[in-house]
Structures are given as structure tokens and as C-alpha cells.
Amino acid sequence: MPRINSAAELETLRKDILSRRDPGKPAIAICAGTGCLGLGNDKVISAFQEEIKKRSLEAQIEIRATGCHGFCEKGPNVILYPEEICYLQVTPEDVPEIVSETLLGKKVIDRLIYTDPMTGEKAAHQSEIPFYRNQMRNLISNNTRIDPSSIEDYLAGGGYSALSKALFEMGPKQVLEEIKKANLRGRGGGGFPAGLKWETARNAPGEEKYVIVNAHEGEPGAFMDRALFTGNPHCVLEGLIIGAHAIGSHQGFIYTRHDTPQLKANIDTALAKTREYGFLGKNILGSGFDFDVEVHFDVGIFVSGESSALMRSIEGKNPEPRPKYIRTSVSGIWDKPSNLNNVETWANVPQIISKGAAWYTGIGTERSKGTKLLSLSGNICHTGVVEVPFGTTLREIVYGIGGGIPNGKKLKAVHFGGPMGGSVPESLLDTPLDFDAMSKLGAPIGAGGMLVLDEDTNMVELTRFYLDFLTNESCGKCVPCREGIRQMLKILTKMCEGKGKEGDIELLEEIAEVAGAASLCSLGKTASDPLKGTLRYFREEYEASIKGK
Amino acid sequence: MDNDTIDQIIDRHEGRAGSLIHVLMEIQSKNHWIPREALAKVSQKLGVPFTRVMQIATFYKTFSLTPQGHHEVHVCTGTSCHIRGSQRVLDKIQSLLGIRAGETDSNSKFSLAKGNCLGCCTLGPEIVVDGRHYARMTPEKAEEVLKKYN
Ligand SMILES: Cc1cc2nc3c(=O)[nH]c(=O)nc-3n(C[C@H](O)[C@H](O)[C@H](O)COP(=O)(O)O)c2cc1C
Ligand code: FES
Numbered sequence: 001m002p003r004i005n006s007a008a009e010l011e012t013l014r015k016d017i018l019s020r021r022d023p024g025k026p027a028i029a030i031c032a033g034t035g036c037l038g039l040g041n042d043k044v045i046s047a048f049q050e051e052i053k054k055r056s057l058e059a060q061i062e063i064r065a066t067g068c069h070g071f072c073e074k075g076p077n078v079i080l081y082p083e084e085i086c087y088l089q090v091t092p093e094d095v096p097e098i099v100s101e102t103l104l105g106k107k108v109i110d111r112l113i114y115t116d117p118m119t120g121e122k123a124a125h126q127s128e129i130p131f132y133r134n135q136m137r138n139l140i141s142n143n144t145r146i147d148p149s150s151i152e153d154y155l156a157g158g159g160y161s162a163l164s165k166a167l168f169e170m171g172p173k174q175v176l177e178e179i180k181k182a183n184l185r186g187r188g189g190g191g192f193p194a195g196l197k198w199e200t201a202r203n204a205p206g207e208e209k210y211v212i213v214n215a216h217e218g219e220p221g222a223f224m225d226r227a228l229f230t231g232n233p234h235c236v237l238e239g240l241i242i243g244a245h246a247i248g249s250h251q252g253f254i255y256t257r258h259d260t261p262q263l264k265a266n267i268d269t270a271l272a273k274t275r276e277y278g279f280l281g282k283n284i285l286g287s288g289f290d291f292d293v294e295v296h297f298d299v300g301i302f303v304s305g306e307s308s309a310l311m312r313s314i315e316g317k318n319p320e321p322r323p324k325y326i327r328t329s330v331s332g333i334w335d336k337p338s339n340l341n342n343v344e345t346w347a348n349v350p351q352i353i354s355k356g357a358a359w360y361t362g363i364g365t366e367r368s369k370g371t372k373l374l375s376l377s378g379n380i381c382h383t384g385v386v387e388v389p390f391g392t393t394l395r396e397i398v399y400g401i402g403g404g405i406p407n408g409k410k411l412k413a414v415h416f417g418g419p420m421g422g423s424v425p426e427s428l429l430d431t432p433l434d435f436d437a438m439s440k441l442g443a444p445i446g447a448g449g450m451l452v453l454d455e456d457t458n459m460v461e462l463t464r465f466y467l468d469f470l471t472n473e474s475c476g477k478c479v480p481c482r483e484g485i486r487q488m489l490k491i492l493t494k495m496c497e498g499k500g501k502e503g504d505i506e507l508l509e510e511i512a513e514v515a516g517a518a519s520l521c522s523l524g525k526t527a528s529d530p531l532k533g534t535l536r537y538f539r540e541e542y543e544a545s546i547k548g549k
Numbered sequence: 550m551d552n553d554t555i556d557q558i559i560d561r562h563e564g565r566a567g568s569l570i571h572v573l574m575e576i577q578s579k580n581h582w583i584p585r586e587a588l589a590k591v592s593q594k595l596g597v598p599f600t601r602v603m604q605i606a607t608f609y610k611t612f613s614l615t616p617q618g619h620h621e622v623h624v625c626t627g628t629s630c631h632i633r634g635s636q637r638v639l640d641k642i643q644s645l646l647g648i649r650a651g652e653t654d655s656n657s658k659f660s661l662a663k664g665n666c667l668g669c670c671t672l673g674p675e676i677v678v679d680g681r682h683y684a685r686m687t688p689e690k691a692e693e694v695l696k697k698y699n
Contacts, residue, residue, distance in 0.1 A: 035671045038682035072671035220627035220666035258574060258611065260668065261680065297574060299609035300665065316569045318608050375670060377629040383671035418628065449670075451628055465631055472664070 003278035005286040007164045017156050026061045026103050027081040029144045032262070033068025033227060035384075036075035040091075044076050047092035051099050061103060064153075067143040067231015067266075071131050072384040074114070079144050084126045087112040117381070117403070134400040136363070137387045138371050139347050140224075143231035148266045151273040154234040160279055162350035166242045167287040170353070175246040176202065179349065181357035183369045188214050188305075188342030189417070189446050189522075191368070191435035197339055200329040202247045204337035209249040212314070212333075212340040213240055215256035215263075216298050216305035219418040220469060221449035224373035225343040227385045229256070230263040232347070233270035237293070239349030241279065244291045247339055251292065255310050258297035267295060302419075302473035306521050307340045308332070309475065320477045321521035342447070344373055364390035368434045372448055378415075379454035381406050386450075388433065395429040398452060409454040413537070417446025419466035419473075420526035422533030423459065442533040459538040460545050464492040466530045474523060481524025484515030488531065500546035509535065554579060555587050563594045569605060573612055581617040588614075610665075618653045618660035620698045622646070623677040627666025630673035634687075638674045639663055641688035645695060659698075 004010050030036075030045050045065050052061055069077045074088035080102055087098065087109070094112060101107045114123045116130070123129045126144075146153035154160070166175045180195030201209055213236060217225040229236055240252055254267060271293060274280040282290045296314050298304045304319035308326070311333045313319040332338025348370055352360050361369050368390035374397065377383045381403035388397060394414055398404065405411050413423040422443035424431065431437055438445050453462070467489040476482045488511050491504050512528035519525045535542060558575045562568040572591055576583050588606055592599040606612045624639045639650065642661065648654050650663035669675040672684035676691060683694050 034668050034682060035684070038669050038672050038675060038684035075672075217668070218666075221629050221670050222666075223668035223670055226668050258578075259665075297570070299570060299574060300611035301609060313570070316567045316605075318604060377670040377673075378632055383629075415628075449628075451632075453632070457632065462628075462632075465628065469628075469664075 003276070005278065007168045007285065010160065010164050010285060014155055014158075014161075017152050021156060024082050027064060028061065028103070029064045029066045029069075029079040029081065031067075031069045031075060031077040031144075032065040033072065033075075033231070034223070034260070034262070035068060035072030036077055037262075039075045041076035043092045044078065044090050044095065047095040048099075051095050055099065057099075057103075061099075064147040066146065067148055068140075068227035068385055069144050070135075070137070070140060070227075070385045070387075071129070071382065073382045079126060081145075085124050086114065086126050086129060086132075088114060131382050131384070131386075131401055131403065134396065135387050136371050136389045138351060138363075139235070139344070140228060140231075140373060140385060140387045142235065143227070146232060148231055148233055149269045151234060151270070151277060154232070158354070159234055159350075160238055162353040163238050163242055163279065164285060166245060166353050167285055167289060172202070172246045172248065175242060175353065178352060178357050179246070182352045182360040183357075183367070184345065184348055184352060184360075185368065185435060186342055187344035187348075187372065187448065189420075189444075191439075191445070194341055194345055197329055197341070198243060198247050200327065201249075201337045201339040204330045206337055208251070208336045209247055210251050210253060210333050210336060210338040211240060211244045211247060211249045212253045212255060212310070212338060213343055213346055214305060214307070214310060214340055215254060215343045216310065217257065217343075217447070218298070218302040218305040218473075219420075219447050219449050221375060221377055221418050221451050222447045223375045224385050224448055226257070226260060226263055228347055228373060229343050230260070230266050233266050234274070235347045235350060236343055237270055237274055237279075239346035240293070241284070241291055242349050242353060243339070243341070243346065245289055249339070250290050252294070253314055253333070254293060254295045255304075255314060256295065256297060258299055264295075264297075271295070301475070302469075303475045303521070303523050306523060309521070310340065311338060318475070320475050321523070323520055344448075365432060365434045365437075367436055372433060372445065374448045374450045376402055376450050376452070378451040379405055379409065379457070380452040390434055391432045393430050393432050394424070397433070397450070398429065402452065405452065405454050407454075409456065411452065412455045412457050413453045413459070414443075415451040415453060415462070415530075416443045416449065417529075418449050418451075419469050420522065420529055421446045421449075422529050423453070423462075423537065424533075425537045442529070442536055444529075458496075459534045459541050460492065461496050463530045463534050464489065464496050467492060467527065470523065470527050474527075478518075478520040478524060480515045480518035481520065481527065484511050484519070484524065485527050487511055488515075488528065492531075495542065495545040498545065500542075502546065504546060505535070505539075505542050552586075555584075556590070559587070559590055559594050564596060566595050566597050569595060569597055569602065570609075573602075573606060573609075577612050581621070582613040582615060585614070616653065616657060618657050620659050620679055622659055622661050622695070623665075623667070624650070624661070624663045625665070625667045625669065625673065625675045625677070626663045627670060627673070629666075629670035630675055633673045635674035637688050638676065638686045638691050642676070642691055642695065645692060 078087045185191045308322040309319035415423040653660040
């Protein structure tokens with residue numbers, strides 16, 4: 001493939017790709033996400049490959065191993081195009097029948113489609129299954145339509161047209177204005193406006209500037225960044241390149257997990273392809289803009305997802321955070337202005353540029369715009385990756401999408417943000433998903449790990465669990481964090497063993513306050529958030545564990 | 550793994566102090582642990598003080614400075630797996646293998662690790678053996694899985 005040297009050449013290539021494709025051609029999209037692979041979908045993939053080969057249907061039927069479809073609970077997942085028939089819990093034994101009955105015979109196999117556990121109603125198509133129907137899948141829906149290793153698939157769906165628009169029609173200033181107008185807020189935890197951060201980096205003195213994708217996703221219970229990045233790497237890359245152009249950066253970094261081989265492979269392939277096509281490298285699309293990307297890996301510690309720690313790690317040092325008064329947008333990697341955003345934040349950029357801030361701000365609430373990816377897990381019927389517009393109530397997510405609580409149990413609480421987040425009780429379930437509303441309740445959305453807890457959950461134990469996690473993940477540099485967490489953990493462990501004593505709760509509150517005020521980075525500052533939150537809504541459980549009931 | 554392969558990895562990054570983590574990662578993933586001689590060589594060839602190499606090698610949990618077993622078993626104890634009973638799975642595996650998390654058995658057959666959410670939260674409790682994920686584990690199912698590696 002020769003390099004693309006102008007916007008016009010890009011459109012010619014796109015037309016060419018589309019002209020070679022028949023939208024009515026049957027395609028089998030088999031989920032190769034971590035969840036489905038854990039359930040043995042690799043065997044389903046090879047069974048399809050064999051069956052198609054055996055029947056010499058290679059030319060008529062396309063097979064795609066895709067990223068996570070979302071409905072991990074019912075995996076292994078298979079979607080048949082063009083009808084979008086969803087088959088759930090597929091086994092290799094089902095494969096010959098699917099090929100003969102559905103792909104060739106155009107008949108739906110009843111046993112493999114979704115059945116509503118309440119009504120017994122069947123749903124064959126993706127658009128009819130409540131789990132999918134009640135979402136707004138602006139970002140994640142492409143996962144089922146593209147093969148992550150194929151840049152042509154991405155281009156066929158309009159890929160890199162936003163980059164072309166940004167380079168040739170808009171220019172850096174206008175792109176920046178658009179992102180500001182869209183009020184895109186960071187999806188990695190803080191909800192900080194991306195436009196403002198970009199502007200700071202853009203205006204910071206110095207020629208050399210960096211842009212970084214935070215794909216560390218170290219929060220336990222969060223898996224949506226990996227689902228999106230593994231399934232649709234070009235979408236994140238396109239956002240990054242647009243951002244780099246707006247900020248005036250020529251060097252980007254991807255910081256990601258070392259323990260997800262599929263993600264690593266997909267990123268590498270995507271980078272190689274973008275270089276080959278001229279979306280990365282010198283003189284991108286003939287615009288005169290140069291930009292390239294390097295991949296770095298975390299090597300197993302949660303705190304390296306924190307912005308300044310992450311930058312130390314890229315420099316090849318220990319990931320110890322710096323105090324916040326040094327802003328990384330001004331002085332980050334090697335003390336150069338460095339703009340860090342989360343995977344999902346970057347992935348939002350292309351659609352904002354393509355469709356405009358006005359379209360984008362039409363989705364969501366007053367101050368939280370667009371959609372949010374959530375990792376839905378815990379005591380819930382339908383676990384998986386979910387995307388909803390901001391403003392969707394927690395109740396709609398738990399019951400409308402998540403299908404409620406299994407085993408006839410009652411819902412107790414919903415926990416957001418993992419070890420640095422908080423829980424809201426059942427009584428607050430009508431709260432809309434919104435950065436500020438959730439923060440006010442002491443359960444900031446964080447990265448989007450949404451853990452559903454049933455009535456059997458012991459909230460004191462859960463808090464102890466999170467602190468136990470954090471003691472191992474604190475970098476140890478500052479005392480309030482290192483010692484504060486350790487002492488709180490000690491007290492909580494005793495309480496869980498039924499050895500709590502009078503005054504423990506007050507002592508916990510005191511330590512939490514000091515660690516919160518005096519720690520260097522957000523890890524220590526927010527380590528006690530689950531504690532504070534559970535004390536706020538479930539204090540009686542703490543009291544009970546002291547009285548030894 | 551033979552020393553030649555380690556040497557090759559190190560040689561490819563000669564003189565590039567910034568590649569420290571990359572080199573260690575590569576050795577770890579190919580060799581499953583990093584011998585002391587390799588650390589010394591990394592220090593020398595990349596031009597990084599030995600103390601800094603040790604600082605990095607001991608800080609990040611991924612790097613192992615002792616030999617690992619032939620099979621690496623990882624039990625996820627992330628939140629979701631935890632509330633769905635990963636502790637019982639871990640207990641079972643510990644008693645089956647006769648080692649605790651963080652240890653390697655005496656005939657270097659199995660190494661056991663715990664912790665670190667692996668992103669399969671939808672299907673917990675999960676264990677990973679030599680990179681292969683096994684979802685919805687129970688103590689009994691885990692026993693079945695381990696038999697395959699015996
Ligand atoms: C201990 C700790 C761990 C973090 N881990 C992550 C992470 O894994 N991924 C992420 O995107 N942000 C993480 N963050 C937040 C980052 O510091 C940073 O705010 C974020 O990546 C900025 O991107 P955004 O503005 O697009 O959200 C973490 C923060 C802390 C304090
Ligand atoms: S991993 Fe297959 S649907 Fe999520």
C-alpha cells in the first residue's frame with residue numbers, strides 16, 4: 001500500500017475499499033475479548049474457520065475475530081451479519097449447525113438466541129436484546145464491525161476522516177475550541193476538562209511536547225479501556241494524532257499493560273499500519289505535520305497509572321508521583337510539557353471533530369457530556385462492557401441493562417471507582433450518572449468500574465479488601481499514605497475478625513482525614529474514600545462489628 | 550533459556566539507558582526470571598548504575614529475581630473475583646500445590662501468584678495458567694484445570 005499524501009487520496013482509497021465490499025455479504029463476528037477467550041472462544045473461532053474451509057465458503061463468508069462485544073456474561077458471543085443475529089454461549093459443537101442453518105439456510109436457531117429470564121421472550125437481533133437496546137453505543141459498537149488488525153475495516157467505517165478534517169479544514173486552534181465547546185471531560189478518573197488541559201500544554205513554553213495515552217487501567221474491576229483499545233485501536237490513535245496536532249506535539253506515548261498480549265499485538269499492528277498508510281510519521285497525509293508514537297509498558301503496579309508516576313516510568317525510573325503543584329501539562333516527561341489522557345477520552349475525539357461539538361453536547365447532562373463506558377460486574381445478572389449517555393440513572397443500568405441481581409437477592413449498594421471510589425446505597429439508585437452528582441454522593445465515577453453488591457455483602461470487609469489492595473500498591477514514598485493505609489487496614493482487619501473495640505471508628509476517621517490531607521498523590525488522598533463512603537451510608541455495620549454481633 | 554538469548558536481548562539495547570525497563574521485561578517474559586548475572590550485564594551494557602537496575606528490578610512486581618516453575622499459575626483476587634469467591638479457589642490451589650502465593654514448588658513445576666485484576670471481572674473467579682484464562686472457577690473446577698498441567 002503506498003502512502004496517502006492528501007485528503008483527496010484518502011477519500012479515493014476509502015471509495016475503493018467500499019467498492020470492493022458488499023454490505024450484504026454474510027460475515028461472522030466472533031468475540032475474541034478476554035472474557036470470551038476465558039470461556040474458550042478460541043475453539044469456536046477455529047471451528048468456524050474449519051467449517052467454512054470444509055465447505056469451501058471462504059469467498060462467500062467472512063470471519064472476523066473481534067474485540068469484546070460487551071455482553072461478556074453470555075459469552076462466547078457470535079454475531080452474524082448482515083442480519084445482526086446474536087448467538088450467545090456458543091460452543092464449537094454448534095458451529096456446523098450455525099453455518100448450515102443460519103448462514104446458508106437463513107433460519108434462526110432458537111436455542112442460541114437471547115431469552116428474557118423474566119418473560120421468556122426471545123430476541124434474535126442485537127437491537128432487540130435489552131442489554132444492548134438500552135445502551136447508546138457510540139464508541140464500543142464498532143467493536144463488532146471491525147477486525148482490530150484491519151485498517152481497511154476502520155477506513156470503511158469512515159476512519160481517519162476526522163483527522164483529515166482536523167488537518168486540512170480546521171487547524172489546531174479550531175480543533176482545540178471544538179473540544180472545549182464539547183466540554184469533553186477526562187474519563188480516567190478526575191473528569192478534568194480535556195480542552196483546558198490541551199490548552200495548557202499548547203501554551204506551555206518549549207518546542208518539544210508530548211502526548212500520552214493512559215491505557216494502564218490498573219483499577220481492579222475496570223476492563224472497558226482494554227475492551228475499547230483492543231477492539232478498536234485506530235479510534236484511539238486517531239484521537240491521539242488529532243490531539244497532538246492541536247497541542248503542537250510531535251512525539252506520543254502509549255502507556256499500557258504488559259500482561260495483555262492481545263492488546264499489545266493489536267496496538268503494534270495498528271501502529272505499523274498507520275505508518276505504512278501515512279497517518280503517522282513525517283508529513284502526515286501531506287499536511288506537513290510530523291508525529292510518531294512509542295509504546296511503553298507498566299510492569300505491575302497500580303500507582304504507575306497516576307499521571308506523574310506514569311511519566312517517571314516512561315523515563316525508565318521508578319513510578320513515584322510528584323507533588324501536584326508541578327503540573328505535568330507544563331513539566332512532565334523529561335520536564336517537557338506532557339498531555340496525558342485516558343484511552344476513552346482520546347477515543348471520543350474523532351467523533352467530536354466529525355460530528356461537531358453541538359451534536360456532542362446534545363448527549364448527556366448539563367455538565368457531563370457524551371457517553372460513558374462502564375465495566376459492569378459483581379452481583380449482577382448481565383456483566384459486561386456497557387456504554388450509556390451521562391444522565392442515565394443507576395437504576396436503569398442495574399435493571400434495564402444489567403438485568404438485576406441474581407439468585408433472588410436484594411441490591412445493597414453500587415460501588416464506583418474501585419479502591420479510590422465509594423458506594424451508594426440502594427436508596428440513591430435514581431441518581432443520574434454524572435461526574436458531579438456522583439462525586440457529591442462520595443462515589444465518584446472514577447474510570448468507570450461499576451460494581452454491584454447484593455444484600456450479603458459485608459461493607460466493612462469490602463473496605464478492608466480495598467485497603468489491603470492499596471497497601472501493596474502504594475509506592476511508599478510518602479508517610480501519610482504508606483503508614484496511614486497500613487494502620488487503617490490493621491484496625492479494619494481486627495474489626496472483620498470481630499475484635500473491634502470502642503473508639504476504633506473515631507480513630508479510623510482521624511487517620512482517614514490526615515492521610516487524605518497530607519498524602520502526595522491521589523492514591524493516598526483518596527485511599528480512605530471507600531471508608532468514608534461506607535461510614536456515611538453503612539455506619540451501623542461498623543458499629544455492629546465492634547459490638548461483635 | 551541459555552545465556553546467548555539473554556545476551557542478544559541486552560546487546561540490542563546497548564548504550565540505551567532509557568530502554569532499561571524494556572530490556573528487563575523482555576528477559577522476564579522469555580526467561581520467566583532475571584538472573585543476577587543478567588542484571589549485572591544490563592547495568593554494564595546500558596550504562597546504568599547497578600543500584601538503579603536493582604531499584605527497578607525489585608520495585609516492579611512483574612520482575613522475578615528467583616527461578617520460576619515450569620507452569621505459572623495466577624489467581625485473580627481483584628474485587629469482582631473476590632466477591633465471587635476467589636479466596637476459596639486460592640485456598641484450594643495452595644493446598645493442592647503445597648505452596649503459597651508468591652512461591653515455587655520444590656521441583657520447579659508450578660509457581661503461584663495472586664492479585665492484580667486481569668480484566669475478566671465479568672466471569673470471575675478467574676485463574677490464568679501460562680497465559681491461558683479459565684473463567685468461573687470453583688475449587689473443584691480449579692483442581693480439574695491443574696490436572697491438565699500435571
Ligand atoms: C493511583 C492512581 C492510579 C490511576 N490509574 C489510572 C489508570 O489506570 N488509567 C487512567 O486513565 N487514569 C488513571 N489515573 C488517573 C490519571 O492520574 C490521570 O488523571 C488520567 O489518566 C488523565 O486522563 P483524563 O484526563 O483523560 O482522565 C490514576 C490516578 C491515580 C491517583
Ligand atoms: S469478551 Fe466477549 S463479549 Fe466481552
